[in-house]
Amino acid sequence: xxxxxxxxxxxxxxxxxxxxxxxxxxxxxxxxxxxxxxxxxxxxxxxxxxxxxxxxxxxxxxxxxxxxxxxxxxxxxxxxxxxxxxxxxxxxxxxxxxxxxxxxxxxxxxxxxxxxxxxxxxxxxxxxxxxxxxxxxxxxxxxxxxxxxxxxxxxxxxxxxxxxxxxxxxxxxxxxxxxxxxxxxxxxxxxxxxxxxxxxxxxxxxxxxxxxxxxxxxxxxxxxxxxxxxxxxxxxxxxxxxxxxxxxxxxxxxxxxxxxxxxxxxxxxxxxxxxxxxxxxxxxxxxxxxxxxxxxxxxxxxxxxxxxxxxxxxxxxxxxxxxxxxxxxxxxxxxxxxxxxxxxxxxxxxxxxxxxxxxxxxxxxxxxxxxxxxxxxxxxxxxxxxxxxxxxxxxxxxxxxxxxxxxxxxxxxxxxxxxxxxxxxxxxx
Ligand code: 4AD
Ligand code: MG
Numbered sequence: 001x002x003x004x005x006x007x008x009x010x011x012x013x014x015x016x017x018x019x020x021x022x023x024x025x026x027x028x029x030x031x032x033x034x035x036x037x038x039x040x041x042x043x044x045x046x047x048x049x050x051x052x053x054x055x056x057x058x059x060x061x062x063x064x065x066x067x068x069x070x071x072x073x074x075x076x077x078x079x080x081x082x083x084x085x086x087x088x089x090x091x092x093x094x095x096x097x098x099x100x101x102x103x104x105x106x107x108x109x110x111x112x113x114x115x116x117x118x119x120x121x122x123x124x125x126x127x128x129x130x131x132x133x134x135x136x137x138x139x140x141x142x143x144x145x146x147x148x149x150x151x152x153x154x155x156x157x158x159x160x161x162x163x164x165x166x167x168x169x170x171x172x173x174x175x176x177x178x179x180x181x182x183x184x185x186x187x188x189x190x191x192x193x194x195x196x197x198x199x200x201x202x203x204x205x206x207x208x209x210x211x212x213x214x215x216x217x218x219x220x221x222x223x224x225x226x227x228x229x230x231x232x233x234x235x236x237x238x239x240x241x242x243x244x245x246x247x248x249x250x251x252x253x254x255x256x257x258x259x260x261x262x263x264x265x266x267x268x269x270x271x272x273x274x275x276x277x278x279x280x281x282x283x284x285x286x287x288x289x290x291x292x293x294x295x296x297x298x299x300x301x302x303x304x305x306x307x308x309x310x311x312x313x314x315x316x317x318x319x320x321x322x323x324x325x326x327x328x329x330x331x332x333x334x335x336x337x338x339x340x341x342x343x344x345x346x347x348x349x350x351x352x353x354x355x356x357x358x359x360x361x362x363x364x365x366x367x368x369x370x371x372x373x374x375x376x377x378x379x380x381x382x383x384x385x386x387x388x389x390x391x392x393x394x395x396x397x398x399x400x401x402x403x404x405x406x407x408x409x410x411x412x413x414x415x416x417x418x419x420x421x422x423x424x425x426x427x428x429x
Contacts, residue, residue, distance in 0.1 A: 003253070005041035008084040012076040019044060019088060020071040022122070023099070025065050037070060038081065040127065042255070045082035048071050048090040057093040067099035067122070090130065099134055100330040104231070114415075118429045121419050128256035129416060132249050133405045137201065138220060139248025143241050145384060149197045149224065152368070154187035162186055163326060167206040169217075180205035183398055185328070186383050188225035189359065192394055199224040201401075211424060213413040214301065214351070216402060218422040225396030231340040231358040234395035235316055238344055239272035240402075242313055246270050249408060262410045269312070276316045279338065282307055298324050299343075304351030311347035318342045327369040330358040342397075350407040356397025362388045 007017055021039035028282045030032070031050035036043050043151040048061040064070060064176035073092040078085065104116055104123075113120045120126065144151065162183045162197040169180040184200045204221035224237065246267040249257070277285075277298075284304055286293040293303065299317065306317060322331075322366050341357030360366055363384050370377055377384075402417035415421035420429065 003041040004037070004039045004044045004084075007088070008042060008044060013078050013086065015076050016073070016091075017076055017088070018071065018073045019046075020096075021069070022235055022245055023066050023068045023070060025066060026061075026139060032060070033093075035061060035064065035070075037072065037088075038124070039305065040131075043083050045079070045084075045087040046074065046090055047087055048072075048093050053090050057090070061090070061093045063098065064093075064095050065099050066102045066117075069096040069099075071092060071096060077236050088426055114421075114426060115428075117420060118303060124155075124259060126416070126419070128253070129405060129411070130419065131256050132260070133401065133417065134247040135244045135252040136404060136408065137222075137243040137401065140241060140250070141199075143244035143247065144199050144224070145199070147240075147396045149199045149226075150195045150199045152188065152191050152195065152200050154181070154184035154200050154202060156181045158185055158187075161381065162328065163206075165375075167208055167346045169207050171207045182206060182225050183221065185396060185398065187226065188223055188396060189383070189394065190226050192227040193390060193392075196228070196243065197224075197226040199209060204398075206327055208425060212301065214267045214403060214406065215248050216414055216418065216421055216423060219403075219414075219418070220401040222401055223398040225394065227294060227392045227394045229358075229395040230393055231318075231342065231395055234356050235274075235276065235318075235342050236272070237342075238316075238342075238356060238397055238399075239274050239314075242344070242354075242399075243270055243272055245404070246408065257408075262408065266312070270314075274314045274316055274344070275311075276318050276342075277307075279317055279320045280409045281319050293349070294319050296323060298330055301351055304345050305349040308345045308347050308351060309349040314347055314353070315345050316342045317345060325357070327366055327373075328354070328357075328359055329362045331365065344397075346403070346407040348407070350401075350403070352398050353403040353407065354399045356395065358395040359392065361387055361391045361393065 001020055004019055004252050019037060021037045024036040024038040026035040033048040035046045037046055038045055040142060050058050071094045074088040074090040076086050077089055079087040094123045095247050104119055136398050145221050158181050162185050171178050182204055184202055188198050203218050205218055208215040237355045252262045257264045283293050283295050286306060290308055319332050320341055321338055325339055325341055329341045332340045334336040339357055343352050345351050345355035346353045402414050403415035411417055
């Protein structure tokens with residue numbers, strides 16, 4: 001069965017073909033039904049003329065409302081007014097499953113669309129987003145594979161909190177308490193002592209109470225960790241990986257990007273190296289722009305927006321003050337108030353998509369930090385062991401897949417970068 005995109009793109013005019021899909025819109029006038037059919041690749045107009053199909057098929061076409069599933073046979077004919085420039089003149093129109101009156105019409109509230117998410121994900125925009133996301137992930141996996149990384153499968157149920165312990169989801173785990181993973185990082189770190197270069201793609205969970213357009217409670221996290229890699233090389237991996245992902249999205253999904261009103265050329269142009277801006281420089285830049293900013297304050301959505309709004313390429317902000325970041329990062333010998341770390345910010349105001357760092361190898365420093373924060377050392381014993389048996393310089397990072405999708409697809413809200421967004425307010429459907 002040819003896809004709609006194939007029927008429209010090949011020179012099929014005058015040829016007989018079969019398409020199958022769902023009714024996207026339909027109207028009838030006199031003895032003709034004009035039905036637009038969609039499949040995963042696009043939409044195509046079908047005309048069903050009384051007399052040109054068996055009467056039973058014509059009656060079916062009249063009855064088949066939006067979202068009915070159909071198989072249509074007919075002749076491809078040029079028609080300038082039809083989407084894609086061609087239509088299919090039906091000789092047979094079979095309904096596989098009739099649709100009841102579809103509850104989603106043109107202007108719907110965000111809440112209703114979230115309640116009806118299981119139906120709304122059929123929209124052309126959501127379909128395009130899903131395909132772009134898959135192309136980004138495929139580009140990443142290919143890049144990792146080509147560069148000698150091993151994909152690994154860390155646990156999701158865990159006893160450690162690599163990131164902010166206030167955003168942990170607790171679960172009842174038999175007769176104990178456990179947490180849903182915020183990051184696979186510690187497990188990836190343990191795997192580099194044999195596999196050297198590893199990555200994983202897993203869900204990560206953050207009990208973020210704040211409702212923002214860039215936070216999900218459950219998101220897909222692509223993380224990498226590699227032995228013998230210092231902070232600068234870690235950033236080189238990030239810029240190469242991201243470039244490969246973007247270029248693959250352009251190669252596989254330029255139609256989808258256009259449908260989302262994103263110019264594929266914008267992403268094709270993106271190549272390493274990306275600028276590196278010291279946190280201190282970022283503070284100065286923001287002060288000059290009139291932001292209430294001083295050294296030691298975190299960069300939030302507003303500041304990240306100001307730093308990236310006029311950029312075409314992502315930018316690394318490096319060497320953050322220690323107070324702003326977790327204990328596992330390596331102290332920066334050039335300025336021990338800071339870490340050897342980087343956040344990668346997407347351009348056009350989108351902000352942080354990756355957080356990464358070189359890792360601390362000095363157990364004494366990490367223990368002092370954990371004790372100061374009142375953390376139980378028992379929970380971290382295994383992690384601290386990693387520095388005792390053949391420790392090496394190493395680095396890694398985590399990329400928020402939905403953050404990347406939000407930017408690439410030009411979305412206003414991160415919830416549209418995932419089929420079933422999990423937020424403070426919502427676990428249904
Ligand atoms: O910056 P984060 O917290 O870093 C880590 O978790 C490291 N342990 C990763 C590592 O080095 N292996 O999270 C990494 C990325 C962020 O840059 C952001 O893109 C994304 O994960 N992220 C979220 N995405 C959606 N919703 C949330 N609530 C997110 N929190 C983080
Ligand atoms: Mg971060």
